Amino acid sequence: MTDNRDSETWLTITQAASRLGIHPTTLRRWADENDIAVMVTPGGHRRFALSVISRFAEERQIVRKPTDLEQTWVERALITTRMGLDNQRDQEWVNTFDESDRERKRILGRRLFGLILQYVSMGEGGEDILNEAREIGEEEASNAIKSGLPLTESLRAVLFFRDALVESALDLPGELNIPPEANARLVHRLSDLLNVVELSIAAVYSEAEAG
Numbered sequence: 328m329t330d331n332r333d334s335e336t337w338l339t340i341t342q343a344a345s346r347l348g349i350h351p352t353t354l355r356r357w358a359d360e361n362d363i364a365v366m367v368t369p370g371g372h373r374r375f376a377l378s379v380i381s382r383f384a385e386e387r388q389i390v391r392k393p394t395d396l397e398q399t400w401v402e403r404a405l406i407t408t409r410m411g412l413d414n415q416r417d418q419e420w421v422n423t424f425d426e427s428d429r430e431r432k433r434i435l436g437r438r439l440f441g442l443i444l445q446y447v448s449m450g451e452g453g454e455d456i457l458n459e460a461r462e463i464g465e466e467e468a469s470n471a472i473k474s475g476l477p478l479t480e481s482l483r484a485v486l487f488f489r490d491a492l493v494e495s496a497l498d499l500p501g502e503l504n505i506p507p508e509a510n511a512r513l514v515h516r517l518s519d520l521l522n523v524v525e526l527s528i529a530a531v532y533s534e535a536e537a538g
Contacts (some may be wrong), residue, residue: 336377337366343375347384349445350438352462353455400513401444404495408436411491420484423476431470436488439463439524443492447516457523464527471528478532482525489521 344351358365358373363383366374415421439460446456464485471481496514 337374338377338380340373340375343380346380350442350459352459356455397444397448397513400496401440404492407495408488408491411487415487420476420480423474428470428474435463435467443517443520446520447513457520460520460523461527464524465531468528468531472532472535478529481528485521485525485528492517
C-alpha cells in the first residue's frame with residue numbers, strides 16, 4: 328500500500344465501492360486478483376487507501392454519472408416493473424415463494440437494477456459487471472430449484488423484467504427528444520446484460536438435471 332499509513336484515509340469495502348460507483352463484490356474480486364491494492368486488518372477486514380481509490384478511478388475512468396437518458400430510463404423502469412407486478416400475482420413464479428423469499432428477490436432485484444445502470448452508463452467494457460449479473464442469475468436459479476419452480480417459470484420472471492425495462496427504454500425518444508442511436512445503445516447494453524442472466528439461469532437448471 329503506502330508507506331505513510333498513519334496519515335492515509337482508509338475506507339471500508341463498502342465506502343470504497345461507493346466512491347468507484349461499483350458493487351462491493353466487484354471491488355472484492357479486483358482486490359483478490361491484485362488489480363487494486365488492499366490492506367487486510369488483523370481482524371480480517373479489507374481497507375482501501377483513499378489515495379489509491381482516487382488514482383484507480385482516474386486511471387480507469389470508471390466513475391461517470393448516469394446521463395439524463397439513463398437516469399430517466401431507470402426511474403421509469405422501476406415504476407413500470409412495480410405496476411406490472413400487481414398484474415402478475417397469480418403467476419406461479421410470483422406466488423411460489425414465501426415472504427422471506429420475496430424479500431430476498433427484492434434485494435436481488437435492486438442489486439440487478441444497480442448493475443444495469445452501471446453497465447449502460449459505461450462507454451464500453453464492463454466484464455466485471457456481467458460477472459456479477461451472472462452470479463445473480465445463478466443465485467436466483469438455485470433458489471428457484473429448491474422451491475420447485477420449473478425452468479419455464481424462472482425464465483418467465485426474467486422475461487417479465489426484461490419486457491418492462493425494454494418497454495421503458497423504447498418510450499424515451501419521443502419524450503426526451505434524444506437521438507435514436509443513444510436509445511439504441513441503451514437497449515443493446517441492456518440486452519447484453521440480461522442475456523447473461525438468462526443464460527446463467529438455464530445453465531444452473533441444466534447442471535441440476537444432469538446431476
